[in-house]
Amino acid sequence: MDIEGIGHHISRQYNEELEAIRSKVMAMGGLVEQQLANAILALEESNGALAESVIDTDYKVNSFEVEIDEECVQILARRQPAASDLRLIMTVIKTITDLERIGDEAERISKMSIKLKMSENVKSTMPAIGHMGNHVRLMVHDALDAFARMDAEAALKVWHEDRKVDKEYEGIMRQLMTYMMEDPRSIPDVVDLLWSVRALERIGDRATNICEYVMYLVKGKDVRHISVEQMEKQVLGK
């Protein structure tokens, strides 16, 4: 199925409704990406004002979720979508839940960054955390791009990125653990940082969830909880 598979109905109004939902998901995704980018920057640069702006903006992410959910219910009730249209609605319902939770994680990182004291140890970990942060932000971006283009192969590619993020995560964790053992007074700060790094790791997981929905949307088969080999067979047909 290519992108043309959706939005060709006799009713122009129906086409427009589906297209409006797709656009709104992309707008929500754009906002979440921005929130995440700001949260990472605020953490790296101890920028309290930027962190506050992330916290103050979270309500907009939440409003998107409630609005899009409501529009999906309206379409289900009025248009009784079938086949690929129905899969689109299912994909949207699930995707926006993960997007909203990514927004929550960005908010959590921002709250933590406000109270974090920048000791030498903490400072020296920041480049690695910034790198990991940008990696997961890119995963979210590319997952949404795969959704926009309904590209299952692209979604599979993003899905594979998560293994690299997990490796970065483990490296940073080892480093933070060493810092705590070397300087027990730093423990409260380093534990705060642990939660942020964990939040980034979970955002990577959520990006892979979105990739799985996109593969389902395009291929019509649920690819959750199956082996990598099975997933590749579904998506690449080999």
Added chain:
Amino acid sequence: MDIEGIGHHISRQYNEELEAIRSKVMAMGGLVEQQLANAILALEESNGALAESVIDTDYKVNSFEVEIDEECVQILARRQPAASDLRLIMTVIKTITDLERIGDEAERISKMSIKLKMSENVKSTMPAIGHMGNHVRLMVHDALDAFARMDAEAALKVWHEDRKVDKEYEGIMRQLMTYMMEDPRSIPDVVDLLWSVRALERIGDRATNICEYVMYLVKGKDVRHISVEQMEKQVLGK
């Protein structure tokens, strides 16, 4: 709307389909509750065999999620549900996502408990962790019970429990932080334990998500991201 509001259709087959989905959600919930109870017990008692059994059983939780999702899509496509039936399907789709993720957290706790060394400090925290664990397990149980009985007031009551869980969580965190500072050699073990306590706290959050879906199902209004006062007004009508 009481429980009789759903399942009265001219088509007996359709009634049975809706009822079958409700039953399957309850079966999935029962399994997740059991997984969680076993994970907590395995952690408290360093019972490796029990922890392994939780890990080995997670695939059953996943299968429930995929099956129920597929049945929801079938009903949406064939029956074109409206009003409270449509809300039921939406509630089910969202609830099973949270149930599956609670299952994942139980699996994570079990994996961690297998490698956890039982130092004196770790041992002395176990009663508090066990208490918190049972508290969130009860929240999951009561949230599912509110779903089964379509009881918005009960859901609201469970929703309020999360504040108490958060207090327990903070107390345990403070204690674990003190242990790390007193005995830096214990840091790797205590950090493992931190993740488990965090997992329990997140399970409490997921139980409140389910409560919010139940309030939406019964009252027909989305209660996410609104103030407690607004939520109480929606549910209690005062």
